Amino acid sequence: MNAIKLHPLKKLEIILAGEHKQFATDLLSRAGVKGYTIVGNLSGKGNHGMYEGHLMFNEDDALIMIIAVVPKDLADALLDGFQPFFDAHSGVIFVSDIQVCRPTKFVAAYPYEMARSQS
Incomplete structure (x- = not known):
């Protein structure tokens, strides 16, 4: 049986x-990120209490998450x-260590980039 090989990312x-989606996606694209997922209309609780997603009319007022x-x-x-963006605006970035089985979906120059990032 062949085991799936996992790669750290x-x-x-x-x-x-x-309202800041374009800024964030432009920064990701300029940095060479191959793809991302956007989840809209987030709800939750933070420093300022509950935040309800806006389901209609104005997506700019709702929180989004870009993965x-x-x-x-x-x-x-x-x-x-x-x-610098987060020094002037609200929001947060969570960073997690993960493993993927298809690194070419995420890294442009695999395996060179993977070898370089592991050194």
Whole structure:
């Protein structure tokens, strides 16, 4: 039986106001992120109490989460790139260590990038 080979990467979960979606996706694209998922109309509780997603009319007023999977060195660069934004705006980035079975879906120059990110 063949075991699935897993490769370590970082998952970024970027939560910010929908009005800033273009800024965030532009930054990700310029950094070379191959893809991401956007989840809209988030609800939850934070420092300012409950936040309800807006299901109609204005997506810019709702919170969104952008999920991206990248090598460690790119995650570090993206965090540096987002820092000035989060100094001036609300939101948060969660960073998790993950493993994926199809690294070519997330890393442009695999295996070179993977070898470089593991050194």
